[in-house]
Structure formats: structure tokens, C-alpha cells
Amino acid sequence: MQRIPLAIVGCGGMGGRHLRGLRELYGTDLCNIELVAVCDLRLDKAESLADLAEEMLGQRPRAFGDLETMRREMPDLQAVDVTTDSGSHHRVVSAALDLGLHVMCEKPLASTIRGCNLLIAQHRGSDRVLSVAEQFRRDPICRLTKALLDAGAIGVPQMMLHTTAGGGNRIIIFPWRHIKNVGGIFVDAGVHTTDLMQYWLGDVREVYAQARVMEPTRFKSSQRTATSEFYEAWHDEMPDTIEATAEDTVNALLTFESGVMGQWTSYQAAHGEGLFHWAIYGSEGSLRTEGARNGRPLTLHRDDEGEIAPEAQLALVPDMALDAITATLFGAECMASYDLTFAEADRKLVAVEYHELGECILTAKSPEVDAFTSRRSLAVCHAALESALLHRPVTIEEIEAERTCAYEADICAHWGI
Numbered sequence: 001m002q003r004i005p006l007a008i009v010g011c012g013g014m015g016g017r018h019l020r021g022l023r024e025l026y027g028t029d030l031c032n033i034e035l036v037a038v039c040d041l042r043l044d045k046a047e048s049l050a051d052l053a054e055e056m057l058g059q060r061p062r063a064f065g066d067l068e069t070m071r072r073e074m075p076d077l078q079a080v081d082v083t084t085d086s087g088s089h090h091r092v093v094s095a096a097l098d099l100g101l102h103v104m105c106e107k108p109l110a111s112t113i114r115g116c117n118l119l120i121a122q123h124r125g126s127d128r129v130l131s132v133a134e135q136f137r138r139d140p141i142c143r144l145t146k147a148l149l150d151a152g153a154i155g156v157p158q159m160m161l162h163t164t165a166g167g168g169n170r171i172i173i174f175p176w177r178h179i180k181n182v183g184g185i186f187v188d189a190g191v192h193t194t195d196l197m198q199y200w201l202g203d204v205r206e207v208y209a210q211a212r213v214m215e216p217t218r219f220k221s222s223q224r225t226a227t228s229e230f231y232e233a234w235h236d237e238m239p240d241t242i243e244a245t246a247e248d249t250v251n252a253l254l255t256f257e258s259g260v261m262g263q264w265t266s267y268q269a270a271h272g273e274g275l276f277h278w279a280i281y282g283s284e285g286s287l288r289t290e291g292a293r294n295g296r297p298l299t300l301h302r303d304d305e306g307e308i309a310p311e312a313q314l315a316l317v318p319d320m321a322l323d324a325i326t327a328t329l330f331g332a333e334c335m336a337s338y339d340l341t342f343a344e345a346d347r348k349l350v351a352v353e354y355h356e357l358g359e360c361i362l363t364a365k366s367p368e369v370d371a372f373t374s375r376r377s378l379a380v381c382h383a384a385l386e387s388a389l390l391h392r393p394v395t396i397e398e399i400e401a402e403r404t405c406a407y408e409a410d411i412c413a414h415w416g417i
């Protein structure tokens with residue numbers, strides 16, 4: 001199979017996770033990507049990812065400290081995978097498109113709507129692929145959720161309730177997730193949530209919200225989390241405390257275009273017991289999900305039938321079939337649960353993203369999560385933040401058109417856009 005020569009740009013935590021995704025793809029007979037280079041402003045990080053790649057893939061990619069030199073020295077390079085911090089995405093993606101490269105960018109496409117709109121304008125009419133690496137929806141259980149909702153398993157959806165609480169006053173993953181100009185934790189995690197909710201229930205029309213920096217001082221944690229292993233190498237560099245400028249707590253009321261009502265609480269400063277609850281209610285039942293990358297089954301209740309066991313849920317969607325790469329990696333054409341660790345599931349989903357990028361380049365197929373879909377996920381998050389600032393409901397339309405952009409004005413000023 002033809003393999004697209006690709007470079008990973010951004011060799012931090014997610015760069016390492018993407019490398020593991022590539023190893024997963026290399027292990028299948030559907031591999032259509034080849035890692036030929038890695039790039040980071042910090043050459044030591046690029047060298048260290050290149051070393052790891054040699055260990056994992058059996059071949060050392062070249063390491064670079066900037067995109068332009070890499071492009072000049074590697075004229076056969078066709079694509080980049082942008083895994084830099086979110087604040088820098090619009091600059092790196094724009095430079096890569098200018099250099100004639102196909103791009104897959106980690107979510108969000110940019111940390112501002114202005115950044116998304118500039119990239120959309122730059123990309124218009126181009127034959128280069130611009131895809132956004134949003135892996136949650138690709139999880140087989142999230143695919144099943146979509147299939148069940150589309151098949152009317154709970155009737156007509158009416159209400160979505162979603163709450164996440166945790167984090168306390170710890171630095172969550174890495175310091176930049178508490179800095180507004182680079183990409184706060186609400187947006188960083190929230191775009192996954194808003195992508196999923198719109199994938200399942202259609203577009204959001206309006207948001208009314210409160211938002212706050214509940215924990216202005218964040219402390220380095222010694223506790224391990226699911227993502228710790230990817231950041232271990234840089235843990236010592238992390239300051240003991242940081243002053244947070246990005247909101248960590250948002251309470252939002254949502255109205256979907258379909259009329260579905262939603263309540264979404266993202267409380268990333270909660271002490272004590274953590275909470276994850278995500279349920280969708282319809283005219284004939286309810287569906288509760290445990291989210292992505294854990295393989296836990298859905299809880300489906302139908303009026304008059306009670307709880308539907310996971311295997312029986314599959315009978316409600318007899319035509320459902322995962323795409324070939326997902327079925328290969330997860331071992332079945334559809335499933336109601338799976339037994340994998342977070343890290344195992346994560347790298348399989350990244351492998352699916354890479355494979356789709358390769359297919360889009362080779363067959364001119366459109367990516368599932370394109371610039372518009374990614375902008376919409378960001379727009380719901382920014383609508384919440386703008387609404388909190390303005391004390392009024394805000395529509396997604398006014399956010400995407402940049403008619404309402406007070407919240408992001410200083411982020412745009414910081415990046416000079």
C-alpha cells in the first residue's frame with residue numbers, strides 16, 4: 001500500500017501519543033502513512049521523539065527545529081501532523097499550507113474563531129487536505145451511541161444532561177491549559193464534548209452560561225493520571241505553582257437546532273469526589289454514556305422494556321458497521337463494549353485518524369472532521385465564554401461570524417491576528 005511521507009510537528013505529550021498511534025497503524029496491513037520527520041521549536045524534544053520513533057517503528061525520522069528548514073531539506077514530504085499547543089495551531093497550520101503540505105491538526109483547529117476563520121479562508125479552493133484530529137467520536141462506543149440515536153432507540157431526543165467535575169487545584173496535564181492565551185482547560189477538553197454532542201444531536205443554536213476561574217493558583221501534582229506517562233519526561237521542568245488566567249468552571253444551558261435542550265457543567269476545579277455523567281433523554285427512553293476511550297457499555301432504557309442489555313443494543317442497529325480500519329484495530333465490526341486500557345484505546349483511535357488522513361490524500365475523500373466542524377465545536381465553547389461575559393444568551397451564528405468576540409479579543413491581540 002502506498003504510504004504518505006509525514007512529519008509530526010510538536011513533540012510534547014500529544015506528539016508522543018500520536019507516535020504510538022502510528023505504531024498501531026504500522027502493525028496493520030492498512031498502513032498508508034510513513035513517519036519521515038519530527039519537528040519542534042525545542043530541538044531536544046524533536047530528537048527525543050525521533051529516538052522513541054526509532055525504537056517503536058524501527059526507523060529514525062529526521063529531527064528539525066523549524067518547519068521551513070524541514071520543508072526545504074525534505075522536498076518529498078507531503079503531510080504534517082500538528083500537535084503543538086493549541087494557541088500556536090493557526091500559525092503552524094497556516095505555515096504548513098503555505099508550504100504546500102497536507103495537514104492534520106490536533107483539536108481545536110485554532111484557539112480562536114478568528115484563527116479558524118483565517119485558516120478556512122486560506123484553505124478555500126486549495127487541493128490540500130485539512131483535517132482535524134478529533135478522536136472521541138471515532139470510539140466504537142461513541143459510534144454506537146450515534147447509531148442508536150439515529151435509529152430512534154430513545155424516540156425523539158429532548159434533553160441532554162452532562163456534568164464533569166474534578167481537577168481540584170492541580171495543574172491539569174500541563175501549565176498552558178490554565179493560560180487563556182494558549183488554550184484554557186475548559187476549551188481544551190470542551191471541544192471534545194461539543195464535537196460529540198453535535199455529532200450525536202446536531203448543531204447547537206444558542207448558549208447561555210456562567211464562567212469563572214475558580215482556582216486562580218494551580219499546583220504541580222505528584223499524582224499520576226491516565227496521561228502522565230506521556231508527560232513524564234517534562235514533569236521536572238514544570239513550575240510548582242502557576243497563576244491561572246483561563247476559566248476552569250462553566251455552567252451552560254444549550255439549545256440545539258432540533259429543539260433539544262441541554263445542560264452542560266464543566267467543573268475542572270472540583271475538590272473531593274470526581275463526577276462524570278452524560279445522559280440523553282428522548283420521547284421513548286434514555287441513553288447514558290461513560291464517554292470515550294474506556295470501552296464501557298451504554299446504559300439504555302426504553303419505556304415498557306426497561307434496561308436493554310449491551311448485546312441486545314446491537315440488535316437495534318443491525319446495519320451498523322465500523323469502517324475497515326476501526327474494525328481491524330478493535331477486532332470486530334461492531335461492539336457494545338471493549339476491554340482495553342485508556343492508552344491502548346487512545347492509540348488505536350489516533351491510528352484511525354492517521355489512516356483517514358492517508359485516505360483523504362490518496363483518494364480525494366473529505367475528512368470527517370474538517371475545519372468547519374472543528375470551528376463549530378470551538379464556537380459552542382466560545383459562545384459559553386462570551387455569554388458569561390455579556391450576561392446574555394449568545395448564538396453560534398454570531399460567534400462564527402465574529403460579530404460577538406469580546407472574550408477572544410485579547411487572545412487575538414496576543415497572537416497578532
Ligand SMILES: NC(=O)c1ccc[n+]([C@@H]2O[C@H](COP(=O)([O-])OP(=O)(O)OC[C@H]3O[C@@H](n4cnc5c(N)ncnc54)[C@H](O)[C@@H]3O)[C@@H](O)[C@H]2O)c1
Nearest residue numbers: 010011012013014015040041042083084085086088106107
Ligand atoms: N485529542 C486528545 O485527546 C488530546 C490530548 C492532549 C492534547 N491534545 C492536543 O494536542 C495539542 C498538544 O498538546 P500537548 O499536551 O502535547 O502539548 P505540549 O505542551 O506537551 O506539546 C506541545 C509541543 O509543541 C511545541 N511547539 C509549540 N509551538 C511550536 C511551533 N511553532 N513549531 C514546532 N513546535 C512547536 C512545543 O515546544 C511543545 O514541545 C494541543 O492542541 C492539545 O489540545 C489532544
